[in-house]
Amino acid sequence: MDERLSMLKEIQSLEFFAIELNLFLDTHPGDRAALRDFYSVRDKLLVAKKRYEEIYGPLMVFGHTPVKCPWPWIEGPWPWEIEYE
Amino acid sequence: MLQRNPFLTRPLTPGSQENTPKEQPGIEAAVEPVTPDYQAAGFYPTYRLARAYVVRQKYGPLFSPAEALEKGTIFPDLYSPYPF
Numbered sequence: 147m148d149e150r151l152s153m154l155k156e157i158q159s160l161e162f163f164a165i166e167l168n169l170f171l172d173t174h175p176g177d178r179a180a181l182r183d184f185y186s187v188r189d190k191l192l193v194a195k196k197r198y199e200e201i202y203g204p205l206m207v208f209g210h211t212p213v214k215c216p217w218p219w220i221e222g223p224w225p226w227e228i229e230y231e
Numbered sequence: 232m233l234q235r236n237p238f239l240t241r242p243l244t245p246g247s248q249e250n251t252p253k254e255q256p257g258i259e260a261a262v263e264p265v266t267p268d269y270q271a272a273g274f275y276p277t278y279r280l281a282r283a284y285v286v287r288q289k290y291g292p293l294f295s296p297a298e299a300l301e302k303g304t305i306f307p308d309l310y311s312p313y314p315f
Contacts, residue, residue, distance in 0.1 A: 155297070156296075159297045159299065159300040160296055162300045163300075163305055166299065166304065166305040166306070167305070170306075173288075174288070174290065177290050179290050180290050183293070187296075
C-alpha cells in the first residue's frame, strides 16, 4: 500500500501542476517556457497514470486498465477509503 | 508653468490634438486626460483611485509539484497565505 500511496500522491501533484500551467497558458498562450514545462509535466503525468492503472486498476473507467474479468471498476479501495495520513 | 505628464498622451476627445488646457490667464489647474494610453506609454503608470487592476503575470521560478500541491499554487509570486 505504501508504493500505491506514493504513486497516487505523485499523480495528484503532477495533475495539479499540469492544471496550474493549463490556466497560465490560457492567458499566456505564447509563453515558451510555460509550454515546455506543460508538455513535460503532461508526459510525466500520462506515464504515471498508465503505470498505476496497469498495476492497481482503473483511476478512470475509460482509462488504460488492461482487459480484466471480473469488472475491476467496483474494486476497492474507493478514494474516501484511502488513508492519506 | 503647467507640468504635462508625458505618459498620458491620448486626446480627451476625438479630433482634439492636445491634452494641454488652453492657456488662460490666472488658471493653472491641470486637466487630467480621462483615458491614459497605457500601452503607448510602454509601462504601467501610477495607480489611480477607483480603478481595478490585474497586473500581467510573468513566468518565473515554480514550486516543486509536491510543494505546490501543499501550498495551493505552483507560482511563488501568487503564494500569499492569510497571516492566521
